[in-house]
Amino acid sequence: MPRGNALIVDDSSTARIILARLLEKADLTSKGVGSAEEALSLVQHEHFDLIFLDHLLPGMNGFDALEKLKHRPESRDTPVFMYTSQNADRYVQDAKARGAAGVIGKQVEREQLIRMIDAILANGEDEPELAEPDVSPYQTVADQSYLRRLTGRLSTLEIAYEEANEDIRTLKQHMARVDARFQEELESQVSKVRRQWMLTTLVFVLVALFLGLQINSVSETVDGLNNQLRLVTQMIGGLMELVGGNGGNGGG
Numbered sequence: 001m002p003r004g005n006a007l008i009v010d011d012s013s014t015a016r017i018i019l020a021r022l023l024e025k026a027d028l029t030s031k032g033v034g035s036a037e038e039a040l041s042l043v044q045h046e047h048f049d050l051i052f053l054d055h056l057l058p059g060m061n062g063f064d065a066l067e068k069l070k071h072r073p074e075s076r077d078t079p080v081f082m083y084t085s086q087n088a089d090r091y092v093q094d095a096k097a098r099g100a101a102g103v104i105g106k107q108v109e110r111e112q113l114i115r116m117i118d119a120i121l122a123n124g125e126d127e128p129e130l131a132e133p134d135v136s137p138y139q140t141v142a143d144q145s146y147l148r149r150l151t152g153r154l155s156t157l158e159i160a161y162e163e164a165n166e167d168i169r170t171l172k173q174h175m176a177r178v179d180a181r182f183q184e185e186l187e188s189q190v191s192k193v194r195r196q197w198m199l200t201t202l203v204f205v206l207v208a209l210f211l212g213l214q215i216n217s218v219s220e221t222v223d224g225l226n227n228q229l230r231l232v233t234q235m236i237g238g239l240m241e242l243v244g245g246n247g248g249n250g251g252g
Contacts, residue, residue, distance in 0.1 A: 003121055004049035008032040009039040009065070010083065011057055015106060019052060019083065026114045034058070036065030043075045050120065051075070052083040052104070063098055070099035079120055 006028050008016050016032035023030045028050070033039050036057050043051075051069065055062035062082055069075045079101040084091075092103045101120075104113065 002029045003027045004029075004117075005047065006030040006050040006052060007039060007042065007048040008052045008083070009034075009036060009057065009062075010052075010054040011035065012054075015054070015083075018106075022108075022110055022113055023117070025110060026117045028117065036060035036062065036068075039065060040068055040072075043069065043072070043078075048075075048078055050117070051078055051080040053080055053100075055082055055084040063094070066095070066098045066100055 003026075006023050008019050008023075008030055010016050010019070010032065011034045013032075013034075016034075020030045020032060031042070031046075031048075033042060034057075036053075037059055039051070039053070053062045053066060053069075057065070060068075062084065066080055066082070069078070069080055076099075080099065082091075082095045082100050082103045083106060084103065085106050095103050102116075104116075
């Protein structure tokens with residue numbers, strides 16, 4: 001059973017998918033919307049344990065939406081994280097002043113996000129800033145920032161790869177179902193053609209037999225007429241001989 005339910009507010013469908021995949025790894029269900037207005041309407045009817053809110057949104061921006069969420073009784077106690085590419089210190093301070101639990105970069109590392117979620121769900125308290133990795137004596141702050149961004153991007157690529165792999169697997173399943181339906185339809189059509197061919201052959205044989213019988217019957221009828229004609233000819237010949245013979249006797 002999922003440990004919680006999260007709301008993702010971002011106008012980028014790709015960003016919503018990537019974060020949803022990360023949350024799925026933390027055993028959370030999620031629902032995504034593309035605007036602050038949709039989010040404010042949704043929280044009136046559905047409970048969420050976490051809200052991830054983008055800053056740049058169509059219509060109402062993230063800070064205005066955050067203030068409204070924190071003034072509503074149904075959402076004021078729900079931890080809200082600004083999920084944005086902006087990570088300047090001033091922005092983080094402004095976000096927390098408006099009630100945000102923190103600011104999460106869109107290139108956040110999966111393990112860091114999962115640890116943060118674990119802490120929030122376990123304690124029911126706002127999670128402090130994501131822990132910064134230790135800087136070695138030979139590593140500058142710029143190097144650290146670069147490596148953090150690189151790690152986040154690698155996590156994003158990993159999620160995108162998993163998403164693409166899942167899409168490919170789904171596509172293969174769909175193609176297999178299409179191929180199965182095609183084979184069934186092909187077999188059905190072949191069976192139908194075979195039945196039609198057999199029926200046509202049967203009709204042809206019956207017609208041939210019928211015509212053969214009719215030809216035999218006509219032949220027999222013609223033979224009978226010929227026999228009758230010969231009999232009539234013979235009878236006429238006999239009568240003519242009889243008449244001729246009588247005429248000869250009378251003349252003597």
